[in-house]
Amino acid sequence: MARLTKKKKEAQAKVDNNKIYSLEEASALLKEITYTKFDASVDLAIRLGVDPRKANQMVRGVVSLPHGTGKDMKVLALVTPDKEAEAKEAGADYVGLDEYLQKIKDGWTDVDVIVTMPSIMGKLGPLGRVLGPRGLMPNPKTGTVTMDVAKAVAEVKAGKIDFKVDKTGIVHAPIGKASFSTDKIIGNAKELLSTIMKLKPTASKGVYVKSIYMSSTMSPSIAIDTKIG
The missing domain is CATH 3.40.50.790 (Ribosomal protein L1/L10, domain II)
Known part of the structure; x- marks a missing residue:
């Protein structure tokens, strides 16, 4: 267990918590800080400026990830x-x-x-x-x-997945595996984010995408610039 803690500390030390990373930087860094022996899942957590308790602010949809999920979906x-x-x-x-x-x-x-x-x-x-x-x-x-x-x-x-904003206003979605190339991680992330952008409820006021974090299984989270073009 001590070895695992050491690896986690080393991974955390590589992430600057005061920095907002570009999608390209985050995808490359994620591969460096993923230390699991198995092929870890890569996930995005997108905090939205919506109130999911209101039906007219619910964000739900489907997206076909261009490079698949890396998981054999049963x-x-x-x-x-x-x-x-x-x-x-x-x-x-x-x-x-x-x-x-x-x-x-x-x-x-x-x-x-x-x-x-x-x-x-x-x-x-x-x-x-x-x-x-x-x-x-x-x-x-x-x-x-x-x-x-x-x-x-x-x-x-x-590689088609569905996503739904949870009660705290966050969308959690898998976008691949740590073994994916950075280009594949970036491509899947962009496809998911562009799909979510298109689903902005008209009743949602103010900032729509408040924050984006990328992580892999057991890795630290990396803050990503919400303006991804």
Whole structure:
């Protein structure tokens, strides 16, 4: 444990807490201060000038990261028998309906994304208390409730993620892995940030993007200039 603490201190010493880094500087620095033995996730935390308690200031959306997430997203397709083949061909890890509804009811949630069809949403309603807190409830706004199941599954597998501002006004989202090149980290970050900028609620007044921090698993956070062009 002492070795880990030493590495953390060394990583922290490389970050100037009084400096606002450019996206390019932060992406390069992050690779220097990531000390985990596994391939750490890279995340952005964007504090927005919105009041998420008000429906007209909720920020939620989807983005297809150009370089993917670096993670093999486990997808469950809850579909009728006639859609099973296309869901499997598109890469869904689990495909079915009643048996998986029962598994979820029993507490199974070992997936990253659930894709389903409009006609099945009624069956998912009673499972909201299980799926909701884990961010697994399918939603038409994120493209996970659709008749084009194959397309939805393929997009998730290719790097499509959904994000939502939390109750404190912060959007947390993964943008790749520490093993990514700086160019890939920068490209994914820019795609996410530009998407969030387009979603500014008209009811939001004042500064919209208040702060941006980049970090990897267990690394210190790096403050990024909110004016990224």
